[in-house]
Amino acid sequence: MVILKGNSPYGATPIDDYSGLKLKHINTIKELYEAEFLNITSSTSKYLLKPPSNKSFMDRIYLFKIHKTMFSQVWDWAGKKRISNKSVGIDKFQIDIEIVKLIQDFEFWESSNMDTIEVSSRIHHKLVYIHPFENGNGRWARLVTNIYLKQKLNRIVYWPEQELYINNVFRKRYIHSLQSADHGNFADLVSIHQELLEDIIQFT
Structure with missing residues (x-):
């Protein structure tokens, strides 16, 4: 049975089964997050650096494919x-x-013309709330949300992912905003989306 050394960040879902881990050299939680970060970075480029698409992303097969792309280099269950x-x-x-x-x-x-940032916040929350996968649900929800924002505004939320891996003020604020949304209060999550929303940086 594989057991990794170290502690998960505040509010993270504990991983209770590492049998699906593909990278056998990983011994610590920190090494795991670093490997996942590399996988996610490459998949983020795939989804966010190409021209916006008019095709609806809100499809079960497509949503699950995104998670697979993000974690398939690290986990069998991606x-x-x-x-x-x-x-x-x-x-x-x-x-x-x-x-x-x-x-x-x-x-x-969409049909009721709800504000785009409000919609993005509700998508974000609902995906985390459902928690369809063994792990990586928050990171997946953030990427899916950005795919939507790219389509609608050609802008994305620049999440401080490295900060979200550690126990700090921003991570606690983020977790609390999701918990508030559990009770129907989306104001804090909407505020975070608004604060971090920027034009997409194109690298040439």
Whole structure:
């Protein structure tokens, strides 16, 4: 049984099974996050540096494909629905039902001309709330949200991902904003999206 040394960041879902870890040289949580970061960086470029697409991203197959792209170099279960319940997230048997509800909600939000940042915050929260995967749900939700923002505004939220890996003031604020959204209060999460929203930096 694989057990990695170190502690997970504040509010992170504990990983209770490392059997799906592909990289056998990893011994610490820090090394794991570094490997995941490299995988995520390459996938972020794939989704965010190409021209905006008019194709709807709110599709179960596409959403799960994004997670697979983000973590497939590190985990066997990347892009696969979790088969156990966690300390956070809904019951495993409700995942597909709630994904369908999210797609329906998204269509309603768009048709009712809800503010784009409000929509992005609601997408972000609902994906984290559902928690469809063994791990990486928050990072996946942030990328999916940015794919939406790129389509709508050609702008994205520049998340301080390195800060989100450590226990600091911003991470606690972020976690608390998601917890507030659990109770229907999206103001804090909307504020974070607004504060960190910027034009996309193009590298040539």
